[in-house]
Amino acid sequence: MPDMPKHTISPDLFILNRKNLSGLLPQKSMAIFRAAEKMPRNGDQFYPFRQQSDFFYLSGIDYENAFLILFPDCPITALKEVLFIEPYNAVKATWEGHILSNQEAIEISGITTIRRADQLHTVLRELMHYADTVYLNTNEYIKFQSEVEDTHQRFAKELKEKYPLHTFLRAAPLLESLRVIKSEEELLLLRQACEITKKAFERTLSFVRAGKYEYEVQAEIDHEFTINRANGHGYAPIIGSGINSCVLHYTSNDCQLEAGDLLLFDFGAEYANYTADMSRTIPVNGTFTPRQRDCYEAVLRVLKKAIPLYVPGNTIDKINQAVWEMMEQQMILLGLFTAEDVEKQHPDSPYYQKYLMHGVAHHIGLDVHDVGLKHQPLKAGMVLTCEPGIYIREERIGIRLENDILVTESDPIDLMADIPIEADEIEQIMSRN
Ligand code: GLY
Ligand code: MN
Ligand code: MN
Numbered sequence: 001m002p003d004m005p006k007h008t009i010s011p012d013l014f015i016l017n018r019k020n021l022s023g024l025l026p027q028k029s030m031a032i033f034r035a036a037e038k039m040p041r042n043g044d045q046f047y048p049f050r051q052q053s054d055f056f057y058l059s060g061i062d063y064e065n066a067f068l069i070l071f072p073d074c075p076i077t078a079l080k081e082v083l084f085i086e087p088y089n090a091v092k093a094t095w096e097g098h099i100l101s102n103q104e105a106i107e108i109s110g111i112t113t114i115r116r117a118d119q120l121h122t123v124l125r126e127l128m129h130y131a132d133t134v135y136l137n138t139n140e141y142i143k144f145q146s147e148v149e150d151t152h153q154r155f156a157k158e159l160k161e162k163y164p165l166h167t168f169l170r171a172a173p174l175l176e177s178l179r180v181i182k183s184e185e186e187l188l189l190l191r192q193a194c195e196i197t198k199k200a201f202e203r204t205l206s207f208v209r210a211g212k213y214e215y216e217v218q219a220e221i222d223h224e225f226t227i228n229r230a231n232g233h234g235y236a237p238i239i240g241s242g243i244n245s246c247v248l249h250y251t252s253n254d255c256q257l258e259a260g261d262l263l264l265f266d267f268g269a270e271y272a273n274y275t276a277d278m279s280r281t282i283p284v285n286g287t288f289t290p291r292q293r294d295c296y297e298a299v300l301r302v303l304k305k306a307i308p309l310y311v312p313g314n315t316i317d318k319i320n321q322a323v324w325e326m327m328e329q330q331m332i333l334l335g336l337f338t339a340e341d342v343e344k345q346h347p348d349s350p351y352y353q354k355y356l357m358h359g360v361a362h363h364i365g366l367d368v369h370d371v372g373l374k375h376q377p378l379k380a381g382m383v384l385t386c387e388p389g390i391y392i393r394e395e396r397i398g399i400r401l402e403n404d405i406l407v408t409e410s411d412p413i414d415l416m417a418d419i420p421i422e423a424d425e426i427e428q429i430m431s432r433n
Pocket of ligand 3: 278
């Protein structure tokens, strides 16, 4: 093991997650999960490895070439839970260093039956004999589309061809129902991701000034992430100044900061595979113009009014609607259109959509846009973003404020309540530069 592990998660988390999933499996059924594969980049290079989130959730194993089988009523007790890991390979060990040992796999996952990945099909041959139904996993994220067939799709095809008379079912809805509620241990990891994100934002407040480049600001964030043992960013960071603040998914981060402009940040540290998601907007030269401040205060007011909506029974759909309506009122006050315009507008193309064209809440967790549905009633233990914004291109004003909110049985808890957000506070901190 490395001298100083990046993070240590108790195997109890993964034991509990497997127990919960096993409780959802009908009789004579097993679930098979496989690790992510290393994604090819170019030449002899691969992209940095990122574990498939469900596989991590159930095993804690952060390595490729691994499989997990859960078969709660398997007649052979030792095979109710089996973890398959990459066999030791001396050449790979020489070039790449550490290779997961059986003992480490047991300590990380809490699974006691460890087999070599190249034994998977031999073991499966026997287990298939006792099972009628097999649950398999694919990426079912609603908005996701990719031309590239992934390892999970290939694996499902392969098994269905090998065992055509078994019933194959989707594991994704089961995982979704579990992952959407965060346990205490997961909340600690999310809080740590928020804490590192806070440190990085505070670092930028004493760095930003006119003449710097957006990528230099990003380098400050990267530095703070690395020294705090984050994996890196949970998604491509947005560091957009001036007109770039109005580009919702701006990620080139290569423009020079100009005095008088705003700078919109949207970034989140990924810690132990759990990611924060934060947005802040600051004035490049440390002082908001009166117009920028009016727009900023409008978004901040709506953020504060929206957070109390994160209570059990409410839904993302309803929160979106409520926040859009609040922002519509603020836009009237900002003179972007009038109340009479709103009365006459076509319901399919309301005026506010010109200035706010996104939803304002999504679940976070192992993924930045984590599992969880928009019409599903919120429950205690869910963590979602609250991210109202306003984008007025003709004025080079793009503002988004985004905090991560924990739903509880009583009042919601803002996991980012201690990250500077008041306009005065931001100006005061920046005036120390
Ligand atoms: N950072 C992506 C989002 O806010 O949803
Ligand atoms: Mn977000
Ligand atoms: Mn965000």
